[in-house]
Amino acid sequence: MDWIPIVFVTFKVLVLGIGMFFAIKWHYDQGQKDKDKQKQARAVLRAAGKVAVLFLLALLGLGLLAWFLVKKTGLDMSMP
Structure with missing residues (x-):
């Protein structure tokens, strides 16, 4: 059962990292648009x-x- 926190924390970091990347990219693109x-x-x-x-x-x-x-x-x- 020691592998559950490792998998969940890794998954959480990965998902939040991808989400932050796309959020920053979207805001940057919106700023460049106008x-x-x-x-x-x-x-x-x-x-x-x-x-x-x-x-x-x-x-x-x-x-x-x-x-x-x-x-x-x-x-x-x-x-x-």
Whole structure:
């Protein structure tokens, strides 16, 4: 019964390796097919990154404002 893990792991690695190869090949071929879509995707990703950074900065500002107000009003925010 010691040969079962060897066979199954080998089979799994082989199947996943072939699947990854074809997935990468398909994505590469799709990227080469249309360069304009790739440029549009970069623009969308760049815009999404800007929105994410803006959101994080707003969140940080809100957290600092809340911390300042808690300190200013003397509220006890210590953990029990």
